[in-house]
Amino acid sequence: xxxxxxxxxxxxxxxxxxxxxxxxxxxxxxxxxxxxxxxxxxxxxxxxxxxxxxxxxxxxxxxxxxxxxxxxxxxxxxxx
Numbered sequence: 001x002x003x004x005x006x007x008x009x010x011x012x013x014x015x016x017x018x019x020x021x022x023x024x025x026x027x028x029x030x031x032x033x034x035x036x037x038x039x040x041x042x043x044x045x046x047x048x049x050x051x052x053x054x055x056x057x058x059x060x061x062x063x064x065x066x067x068x069x070x071x072x073x074x075x076x077x078x079x080x
Contacts, residue, residue, distance in 0.1 A: 001064050002078060003029040003044075010053045025053050027062075044072065051075050
């Protein structure tokens with residue numbers, strides 16, 4: 001699937017509920033969604049090992065692929 005990044009955030013810390021550490025990059029984009037007329041505002045959480053926060057460009061287009069368990073396995077810039 002191809003998306004255009006409209007925003008990004010880095011989230012890192014320790015969960016107050018479980019005490020577990022978390023560290024991920026969050027990408028915001030618009031896309032069709034079930035039950036939505038027009039486009040939905042959606043977010044996608046990315047493992048920093050997949051792509052560094054500084055490498056994600058707001059306004060950039062990316063190819064995203066999901067593996068058999070629903071995890072993101074590809075997040076790459078679209079080359080023209």
